[in-house]
Amino acid sequence: MTPRQNRTRAERGIPEATVARLPVYLRALHTLQDRGVATVSSEELASAAGVNSAKLRKDLSHLGSYGTRGVGYEVEYLVYQISRELGLTQDWVVAIIGVGNLGRALAGYGGFASRGFRVAGLLDADEAIVGQQISGMTVEHIDRLEDVIAERGVSIAVIATPAGAAQKVCDRVVASGVTSVLNFAPVVLAVPDGVDVRKVDLSIELQILAFHEQRKAGGPGEHPLAGDGPPGTAQYVEAVQA
Amino acid sequence: MTPRQNRTRAERGIPEATVARLPVYLRALHTLQDRGVATVSSEELASAAGVNSAKLRKDLSHLGSYGTRGVGYEVEYLVYQISRELGLTQDWVVAIIGVGNLGRALAGYGGFASRGFRVAGLLDADEAIVGQQISGMTVEHIDRLEDVIAERGVSIAVIATPAGAAQKVCDRVVASGVTSVLNFAPVVLAVPDGVDVRKVDLSIELQILAFHEQRKAGGPGEHPLAGDGPPGTAQYVEAVQA
Numbered sequence: 001m002t003p004r005q006n007r008t009r010a011e012r013g014i015p016e017a018t019v020a021r022l023p024v025y026l027r028a029l030h031t032l033q034d035r036g037v038a039t040v041s042s043e044e045l046a047s048a049a050g051v052n053s054a055k056l057r058k059d060l061s062h063l064g065s066y067g068t069r070g071v072g073y074e075v076e077y078l079v080y081q082i083s084r085e086l087g088l089t090q091d092w093v094v095a096i097i098g099v100g101n102l103g104r105a106l107a108g109y110g111g112f113a114s115r116g117f118r119v120a121g122l123l124d125a126d127e128a129i130v131g132q133q134i135s136g137m138t139v140e141h142i143d144r145l146e147d148v149i150a151e152r153g154v155s156i157a158v159i160a161t162p163a164g165a166a167q168k169v170c171d172r173v174v175a176s177g178v179t180s181v182l183n184f185a186p187v188v189l190a191v192p193d194g195v196d197v198r199k200v201d202l203s204i205e206l207q208i209l210a211f212h213e214q215r216k217a218g219g220p221g222e223h224p225l226a227g228d229g230p231p232g233t234a235q236y237v238e239a240v241q242a
Numbered sequence: 243m244t245p246r247q248n249r250t251r252a253e254r255g256i257p258e259a260t261v262a263r264l265p266v267y268l269r270a271l272h273t274l275q276d277r278g279v280a281t282v283s284s285e286e287l288a289s290a291a292g293v294n295s296a297k298l299r300k301d302l303s304h305l306g307s308y309g310t311r312g313v314g315y316e317v318e319y320l321v322y323q324i325s326r327e328l329g330l331t332q333d334w335v336v337a338i339i340g341v342g343n344l345g346r347a348l349a350g351y352g353g354f355a356s357r358g359f360r361v362a363g364l365l366d367a368d369e370a371i372v373g374q375q376i377s378g379m380t381v382e383h384i385d386r387l388e389d390v391i392a393e394r395g396v397s398i399a400v401i402a403t404p405a406g407a408a409q410k411v412c413d414r415v416v417a418s419g420v421t422s423v424l425n426f427a428p429v430v431l432a433v434p435d436g437v438d439v440r441k442v443d444l445s446i447e448l449q450i451l452a453f454h455e456q457r458k459a460g461g462p463g464e465h466p467l468a469g470d471g472p473p474g475t476a477q478y479v480e481a482v483q484a
Contacts, residue, residue, distance in 0.1 A: 016292050017293050017294065017297075019450060022453070023443070023445070023446040023449040023450060024446065026449070027443050031430050031441075034430055050258050050262050052259065085453070086449050086450075086452055087453055087456030088449060090456075092448075092455065094448070100347070101343050101346040101347035101350065102351075104347075105343035105344035105347050109444055111443055111444055112448065115445045117452075156448065156451055156452070179455070180451040180454065180455050182448055188273050188277065196451055198447040198451055199269070200444070200447050201265070202351055202353055202354075203265070203357045204265040204269065205424055205440040205441075205442050206336070206359050206398065206400075206424055207264070207265040207268070207328050207330060208262055209422040209424060210328055210334050210358070210422075211264070212438045213329060213397055214328075216421060
């Protein structure tokens, strides 16, 4: 979380952790919609999203959404409320920089358009890729980056370049006024205050699966390392809120 | 969350929501390692992971990890503890089914190998793709799916096929004994009890960026929909735990 995000949290009253869960609720709600479900209890929705229902209700209360006793939440309306809160009821113009396998996959990813993200530019430094047609768009040369951002009103830059090129690309998009960067490159990007960077780790869901696979196989134990502190350090229990 | 995961949670004492946050902590810790940071306070780590520090401490206490007063957590040791809890200190054999742009990107994704995920098979139904060399592996025909799973001990199947092919592929991997499926296809997969499916939505991080972009632009208000309930339904506030 950047300092700016901390300020935002204080200003707006919606905890950052709640913001991070709203897309997860939205994903669960879209799944329910796909199944034709019209209303959902907080317990069902919480279970689908992998949180406890008290937390879900509290999160949704930040949006002014409280459900109906004995009925739960109306799926379609809650989708609208969360989408509006997240800013998904308007279009966001996105440029994808780096058109390798991942950039191509992202350019054709249906989940962007359906969530209000419009890919308006594909840019690459490789002359062999520039000019190619990908998902109905022509790949442009990275030299045009600043022009594309200005002309098309790009507000979010998706960086899918190799690690070595990512920081330079990031510096250029930030200099062009873009303040939101989604980084798929395996590198930590340095940005000035006021710029939000989210880094995608495609292995996160795999790690959660691995946890369950390990559990199915019977190990490790419940508190495998309890009392097994770092060498030479004393253990203590900090105050923990319930 | 599947019924099985609920049982796991009850059996092992680590809440599912904590499990889902462990990879996020791990990502933040790896970032700190990349920056050469040796110890981190719970506040710093919580901020980097986007949760509050009390929750972080509680989550880590499930692992028997409590930090050291005035020092915090030793980054390298905490990486080890979380990795062990998640089952990342052993290798997991992964097969990627569907070798389009996304499958290719995943096959070459460095973040898998570094987290203990070894891609041991690439399979596709397209004769034009079968036989191609991708990231040092030869793409095999989907007809070999059951053999590849059995011969190489595949425990996690990554489905990156088009939506229309995903359920059939899923049925086959489940029939072959695989109980963990990572689904990138834009479709909800039906699986029997005992099989864990995680669905990846590449737009989730974009949605979090959109929230902040909207805030920077000044809207919507803090509780845009408070008192604006679904038509024809009475509002009430369910008991909300702090």
